[in-house]
Amino acid sequence: xxxxxxxxxxxxxxxxxxxxxxxxxxxxxxxxxxxxxxxxxxxxxxxxxxxxxxxxxxxxxxxxxxxxxxxxxxxxxxxxxxxxxxxxxxxxxxxxxxxxxxxxxxxxxxxxxxxxxxxxxxxxxxxxxxxxxxxxxxxxxxxxxxxxxxxxxxxxxxxxxxxxxxxxxxxxxxxxxxxxxxxxxxxxxxxxxxxxxxxxxxxxxxxxxxxxxxxxxxxxx
Amino acid sequence: xxxxxxxxxxxxxxxxxxxxxxxxxxxxxxxxxxxxxxxxxxxxxxxxxxxxxxxxxxxxxxxxxxxxxxxxxxxxxxxxxxxxxxxxxxxxxxxxxxxxxxxxxxxxxxxxxxxxxxxxxxxxxxxxxxxxxxxxxxxxxxxxxxxxxxxxxxxxxxxxxxxxxxxxxxxxxxxxxxxxxxxxxxxxxxxxxxxxxxxxxxxxxxxxxxxxxxxxxxxxx
DNA sequence: CGTCTTCTGGAATGATCGTTCCAGACACAA
DNA sequence: TTGTGTCTGGAACGATCATTCCAGAAGACG
Numbered sequence: 001x002x003x004x005x006x007x008x009x010x011x012x013x014x015x016x017x018x019x020x021x022x023x024x025x026x027x028x029x030x031x032x033x034x035x036x037x038x039x040x041x042x043x044x045x046x047x048x049x050x051x052x053x054x055x056x057x058x059x060x061x062x063x064x065x066x067x068x069x070x071x072x073x074x075x076x077x078x079x080x081x082x083x084x085x086x087x088x089x090x091x092x093x094x095x096x097x098x099x100x101x102x103x104x105x106x107x108x109x110x111x112x113x114x115x116x117x118x119x120x121x122x123x124x125x126x127x128x129x130x131x132x133x134x135x136x137x138x139x140x141x142x143x144x145x146x147x148x149x150x151x152x153x154x155x156x157x158x159x160x161x162x163x164x165x166x167x168x169x170x171x172x173x174x175x176x177x178x179x180x181x182x183x184x185x186x187x188x189x190x191x192x193x194x195x196x197x198x199x200x201x202x203x204x205x206x207x208x209x210x211x212x213x214x215x216x217x218x219x220x221x
Numbered sequence: 222x223x224x225x226x227x228x229x230x231x232x233x234x235x236x237x238x239x240x241x242x243x244x245x246x247x248x249x250x251x252x253x254x255x256x257x258x259x260x261x262x263x264x265x266x267x268x269x270x271x272x273x274x275x276x277x278x279x280x281x282x283x284x285x286x287x288x289x290x291x292x293x294x295x296x297x298x299x300x301x302x303x304x305x306x307x308x309x310x311x312x313x314x315x316x317x318x319x320x321x322x323x324x325x326x327x328x329x330x331x332x333x334x335x336x337x338x339x340x341x342x343x344x345x346x347x348x349x350x351x352x353x354x355x356x357x358x359x360x361x362x363x364x365x366x367x368x369x370x371x372x373x374x375x376x377x378x379x380x381x382x383x384x385x386x387x388x389x390x391x392x393x394x395x396x397x398x399x400x401x402x403x404x405x406x407x408x409x410x411x412x413x414x415x416x417x418x419x420x421x422x423x424x425x426x427x428x429x430x431x432x433x434x435x436x437x438x439x440x441x442x
Numbered sequence: 443c444g445t446c447t448t449c450t451g452g453a454a455t456g457a458t459c460g461t462t463c464c465a466g467a468c469a470c471a472a
Numbered sequence: 473t474t475g476t477g478t479c480t481g482g483a484a485c486g487a488t489c490a491t492t493c494c495a496g497a498a499g500a501c502g
Binding site: 237240242243246277278279280281284285 | 448
Binding site: 040041042043044120123124126127128137140141144173174176177179180181182183184185187188190191192196197200201203204205207208211212215216219 | 261262263264265341344345347348349358361362365394395397398400401402403404405406408409411412413417418421422424425426428429432433436437440
């Protein structure tokens with residue numbers, strides 16, 4: 001039986017020289033596909049284009065990934081891993097408590113500027129493939145769930161430091177709002193590059209959240 | 222010579238019965254193409270799919286529109302026209318000055334819920350087709366320019382009513398921020414429908430802008 | 443009536459799509 | 473050495489792609 005390398009993770013098995021070469025090919029395919037899909041969407045990216053950019057024949061793509069759909073899932077999974085790995089650990093920030101949120105948002109903004117491909121891919125996939133049964137949408141949701149949880153924790157800490165009370169529902173809404181703003185700022189920058197000041201928009205967000213929390217709490221009372 | 226109906230506007234010429242039938246076909250094609258492109262993106266929408274949904278043969282599509290690209294441009298143009306026409310005229314709102322902005326945002330939110338197809342198409346096209354020379358991107362920018370101008374006027378009026386000073390640059394940033402939030406809320410609703418409370422997020426935005434304006438002005442001083 | 447314009451129907455084009463097949467190249471274990 | 477699993481190269485498949493062509497239906501106009 002052949003070795004089904006079509007699975008997502010290479011596992012922890014010892015790798016022969018030949019297999020390591022295959023791993024490199026797999027990576028080149030992932031990178032090429034990630035770039036292309038982020039540029040032109042899923043439907044707009046052909047296997048032959050991935051083949052051309054990666055320098056590997058179509059048969060290699062199909063040996064490493066089950067299908068075009070499987071390739072997409074792997075690209076999303078891999079992209080998320082890399083993107084989050086590039087963010088600094090929020091627990092290690094040495095800023096005073098009332099500035100941690102702002103600092104974290106700055107880091108997110110920088111990541112958006114430095115490595116926009118992944119978020120672009122995520123948004124494109126979310127909008128382009130609303131098939132109920134698409135497994136990739138599930139991956140997208142999971143990735144966004146992580147991001148939302150991180151934002152929520154940062155917001156909670158910030159509000160606590162400022163002695164602003166906030167119940168769970170309010171925190172949830174604020175985290176969703178912040179994630180939405182991150183999407184939005186990114187999109188604005190995509191549509192009108194050079195005309196969009198990403199840090200400025202993130203500063204607006206940071207300046208804004210405490211007041212929003214107070215307003216929400218007041219409304220709830 | 223044949224009559225080149227491939228142009229966007231039917232003009233003001235008197236229409237014969239045969240021509241009116243053609244106009245109906247044109248509309249059916251535009252509607253079908255708009256739906257499909259909003260669902261699956263430009264690359265994901267085939268002429269044969271448009272033909273199937275509209276009930277007209279491919280040759281009719283090519284008679285009414287120069288090419289697939291031309292069809293896209295017409296769809297965007299037409300969609301923008303319809304979408305803005307569905308919004309109430311801000312000058313006619315009868316709310317007190319300090320609530321006009323909130324009311325306007327509510328209307329925008331409702332429009333997003335009622336007729337999401339157009340914004341979905343706009344975002345999809347913006348992200349999917351980053352070709353420098355794409356004429357459709359120009360249309361997208363123009364449409365967003367209108368929206369931004371409307372938001373800016375509403376924000377300016379709101380701040381004046383609240384006696385919060387704001388210079389041009391601040392107003393511009395706030396308008397961009399608000400437009401971005403509108404995008405974002407829409408996207409969040411697309412990705413996690415039923416899990417996203419659109420009015421709540423728009424209330425956060427409305428509650429947020431005066432504080433943001435004050436913060437921005439303070440920073441600039 | 444016949445001619446013109448407008449629009450539709452359907453077949454056809456070559457290109458490209460996703461996917462498969464299979465012969466080999468190459469590193470390992472025996 | 474002789475397999476055996478791992479991966480690549482390239483040709484090939486039918487399906488579908490955007491687009492074109494042309495015959496003809498049918499109202500308009502004389």
